[in-house]
Amino acid sequence: MNPFVAKIDKQSWVVPVSCMCLVLGFMLCMAWVTQSTRTSRQNYLPADQKIRVNENVDVDAYEKMSAEVAKLQAEKTRLEKALSSHDGQSKVLNDSLQELKVFAGMTPVTGPGVVVTLRDSPKYAGTGYGSTMMISPDATIHDVDALKVCNELVAAGAEAVSVNNLRMAGNSSLRCVGNTILVNDVKISSPVVVRAIGDPVTIMGAMNMPGGVLAEIRQMDPNMVQIEAVKSQELPAFVGNTTRKFAKPPKEGK
Amino acid sequence: MILLPIVALILGAAVALAIKLPAIPGAYGQYLAVACLAGFDTICGGVRAGLEDKFRADVFITGFVSNVLIAFFLAWFGDQIYINLFLAVALVLGARIFTNLSLIRRYGLTKWQDSRTRKRLQAQNQAVVSAQPKPNP
Numbered sequence: 001m002n003p004f005v006a007k008i009d010k011q012s013w014v015v016p017v018s019c020m021c022l023v024l025g026f027m028l029c030m031a032w033v034t035q036s037t038r039t040s041r042q043n044y045l046p047a048d049q050k051i052r053v054n055e056n057v058d059v060d061a062y063e064k065m066s067a068e069v070a071k072l073q074a075e076k077t078r079l080e081k082a083l084s085s086h087d088g089q090s091k092v093l094n095d096s097l098q099e100l101k102v103f104a105g106m107t108p109v110t111g112p113g114v115v116v117t118l119r120d121s122p123k124y125a126g127t128g129y130g131s132t133m134m135i136s137p138d139a140t141i142h143d144v145d146a147l148k149v150c151n152e153l154v155a156a157g158a159e160a161v162s163v164n165n166l167r168m169a170g171n172s173s174l175r176c177v178g179n180t181i182l183v184n185d186v187k188i189s190s191p192v193v194v195r196a197i198g199d200p201v202t203i204m205g206a207m208n209m210p211g212g213v214l215a216e217i218r219q220m221d222p223n224m225v226q227i228e229a230v231k232s233q234e235l236p237a238f239v240g241n242t243t244r245k246f247a248k249p250p251k252e253g254k
Numbered sequence: 255m256i257l258l259p260i261v262a263l264i265l266g267a268a269v270a271l272a273i274k275l276p277a278i279p280g281a282y283g284q285y286l287a288v289a290c291l292a293g294f295d296t297i298c299g300g301v302r303a304g305l306e307d308k309f310r311a312d313v314f315i316t317g318f319v320s321n322v323l324i325a326f327f328l329a330w331f332g333d334q335i336y337i338n339l340f341l342a343v344a345l346v347l348g349a350r351i352f353t354n355l356s357l358i359r360r361y362g363l364t365k366w367q368d369s370r371t372r373k374r375l376q377a378q379n380q381a382v383v384s385a386q387p388k389p390n391p
Contacts, residue, residue, distance in 0.1 A: 013304025016311045017297055018262040020318045024293040025266025027322075030278050031286040040279040044340075 043210075105169035105238040109160045111197040114204055114229050116149055116214070119191035121221040139220060141190045143176035146183075148213040149194050150174065156206030158196035162235045164188040165195075169238035184240040200229035259297065285329045288340060291347045292325035293318060298354035305361045 033041050075096075082092040101107045121139040150168055153161050161168040166183045175182040180189045196203060207214050207227055214225045278286050296318040303309040325343050332339025 012311060013300060013309035013314070014258055016314050017300045017304065018259045020293065020297055020300070020315065021259040021262040022266040022269075023318075024290065024297060025263040025268075026270045026275075027266075027286060027290045027293060028263075029267045029270035030275055031283055031290050032277055033283070034277040037277045037279040037283055041283050044281055044284045 105160065105167050106242075108234055108237045109197060110232060110234045111159070112200050112229070112231055113158065113160075113195065113197040113233055114153075114200050114207070114227060115233070116153070116194040116196070116207065117191050117226040118145055118149065118194070118217065119224060119226075121224050139224075141181075141192055141217075141224065143174050143181045145213070145217060146181060146192050146194065147174045149207075152207060152213045153194065153196040153198070153203060156198070156203045158198040158203060160197040160235050162195045164193055165236055166240075167236055167238040169240070171242075172238070172240070184238075195233055195235055197233070197235060204229055256301070259301070281330075281333060284340060285326045288329045288343050288347075289322045289326040291344060291351070292321040295347045295350045295354065296321045298351055298358065302354050302357050302361070305358060 079092060079096070098107070102109060118141045120141055146163060150161050150163065163174065163183045166172075166186055166188070169184075172184050173182070177187070180187040181192065182188075204227065206212070209215070214227065217225050277283065296314070299317070300309065300314045303314070325347065328343050329340040332342070
């Protein structure tokens with residue numbers, strides 16, 4: 001007995017249902033999340049579901065770390081070889097020193113990135129505290145805003161960040177004092193220009209995330225935030241205090 | 255008979271794959287996903303109606319088209335007014351799919367049990383008939 005033709009004439013529902021199934025299969029295929037549509041589709045998911053469909057992120061991180069370990073091991077071998085042979089020893093040491101200095105922000109760096117400009121809301125210009133008009137404190141740029149932007153930039157993969165041409169390094173701080181902001185103990189005020197070096201596309205995407213830091217500020221006034229990608233920019237070296245009184249590297253066990 | 259719709263479903267997907275239709279990105283992909291849910295619900299409803307002998311082709315086909323469109327535009331409309339109607343549609347359709355599928359399952363189960371009972375009774379009848387002594391001519 002052929003299961004496809006059996007009873008079809010008796011049961012009128014089979015053919016229409018099959019036709020609509022054809023259409024549904026077509027639609028399902030177009031709605032299916034593929035590699036190319038994954039990113040754009042995820043933006044419409046609630047956060048908890050995003051985590052559920054995104055378990056492959058950890059795999060990526062793991063692979064990255066494994067690559068890092070392999071790289072470090074190769075580096076170690078290279079250094080050991082250089083030490084043992086004494087040939088090119090100083091060059092290897094110098095190379096690794098330069099790398100560390102770039103990482104620590106002790107050298108100027110150039111590269112593509114983004115520029116985020118934060119300024120006090122122009123809507124309320126001339127209506128500072130003391131004027132009769134009540135204005136929200138959200139209409140001005142605070143240290144916290146700059147701090148959050150820096151944090152977001154680093155989280156989005158920025159490799160170097162500067163605030164008003166003051167480089168952010170290991171012991172940098174952003175602090176509100178009166179009506180100015182202290183960056184590495186240097187006073188700045190609005191507009192705050194935050195420059196970051198990194199993949200402009202990734203960083204732009206991360207910064208413009210709905211509900212993100214910039215979106216929060218934009219809610220008050222869209223003119224307070226300006227973000228643009230730049231092909232190439234130079235960030236200065238960290239010029240703050242680098243003396244230490246207390247922190248010392250631990251002594252190697254002998 | 256249930257095989258034909260399944261084959262058609264796979265055939266539809268195969269055709270879409272064969273002509274290299276691009277998957278829809280972004281919000282419209284989401285709307286289409288909801289529309290798919292609506293389509294699946296309607297097909298479940300159609301199968302159920304068929305099993306209950308209440309199937310009408312015109313009701314089914316217009317229902318399919320209108321449900322798909324309504325789900326799509328409701329999700330779209332929800333995004334325009336910042337209300338997550340997407341979730342509401344998904345919730346309602348999900349519940350309906352569950353109901354329809356459970357009714358289909360019950361129907362199938364009842365039919366299977368009926369046929370089994372019938373067979374057993376027939377076998378009993380046979381046994382009774384053959385056990386009876388043949389009347390002498």
